[in-house]
Amino acid sequence: MIYKFPENASLAYKTKKIIEHYGFNFKKNFGQNFLVDERVLEKIVNAASVSKDDVIIEVGPGIGTLTQALAAKAGKVIAVEIDRTLIPILEELLEDFDNIEIINEDILKLDITAVIEKYPHKHIKMVANLPYYITTPIIMNILEEHLPLESITVMIQKEVAYRMSAAPSTKEYGSLSLNVEYYAEAYLAANVPRNCFMPKPNVDSAVIRLDILKEPTVKVKDEELLFRIIKSAFSQRRKTLVNCLYSTAGLGLGKEETENIIQECGYDARVRGESLKLNDYALIADKIAEIIK
Numbered sequence: 001m002i003y004k005f006p007e008n009a010s011l012a013y014k015t016k017k018i019i020e021h022y023g024f025n026f027k028k029n030f031g032q033n034f035l036v037d038e039r040v041l042e043k044i045v046n047a048a049s050v051s052k053d054d055v056i057i058e059v060g061p062g063i064g065t066l067t068q069a070l071a072a073k074a075g076k077v078i079a080v081e082i083d084r085t086l087i088p089i090l091e092e093l094l095e096d097f098d099n100i101e102i103i104n105e106d107i108l109k110l111d112i113t114a115v116i117e118k119y120p121h122k123h124i125k126m127v128a129n130l131p132y133y134i135t136t137p138i139i140m141n142i143l144e145e146h147l148p149l150e151s152i153t154v155m156i157q158k159e160v161a162y163r164m165s166a167a168p169s170t171k172e173y174g175s176l177s178l179n180v181e182y183y184a185e186a187y188l189a190a191n192v193p194r195n196c197f198m199p200k201p202n203v204d205s206a207v208i209r210l211d212i213l214k215e216p217t218v219k220v221k222d223e224e225l226l227f228r229i230i231k232s233a234f235s236q237r238r239k240t241l242v243n244c245l246y247s248t249a250g251l252g253l254g255k256e257e258t259e260n261i262i263q264e265c266g267y268d269a270r271v272r273g274e275s276l277k278l279n280d281y282a283l284i285a286d287k288i289a290e291i292i293k
Contacts, residue, residue, distance in 0.1 A: 031131025047189035161206035233273025
């Protein structure tokens, strides 16, 4: 790296000087908030269990702070950065590493499968400090595409992390909780206060790891129907499941018929969606699939 720092300089100090040196301006449309706490860096790398057998896909490397920490332990790091003004900065700051590849691309448009196919005998993991505004689209796109990733370890908005790992009958529990559970096991690794970033965001963050399952948590006859039912169940949280399914799921079933199905599955007709587990929804979805096929 061309910029020399005083011995024992903090990560916050280094980040500030790098930004000043390169004349970089943060872009709100990319949700850029650079991590400036060394302890959080360590927590992310440890949560992802990074080893030399791993190929890490990092989303939004920024100025490469997390990238360097990952490269020190991983076999390969593929850093995907959408902001083209950061590319020459990254190339210069990371020039001493021979196991980092920088790609200037939007992760939502990148052919991740093609990237993964280059490393058939490696463990592929995604690690990132994700911009809040694209957290859910990125994660759900990866899960729904059944990409051969071992895990996703990300720092995201605390509220979203809690929703992803929530248990039934809690205020955070919802369709996102169930959608994630279908594909992965979620582990909250750390809470991260807003003062760990530059610039400081308006909300706190959390590190969450999703261990992707080889097979979905439950088996259903119609996956699309399952997710439609789950989405409908939480569309109006205070309403009963019967009323939600009847009014918003577009199943073509009458209210009485919907109520009968819920009762035949062993649930009270007054049950709300927030009290049901994923296997409960699978049972209901399969019952409805038999009727509307």
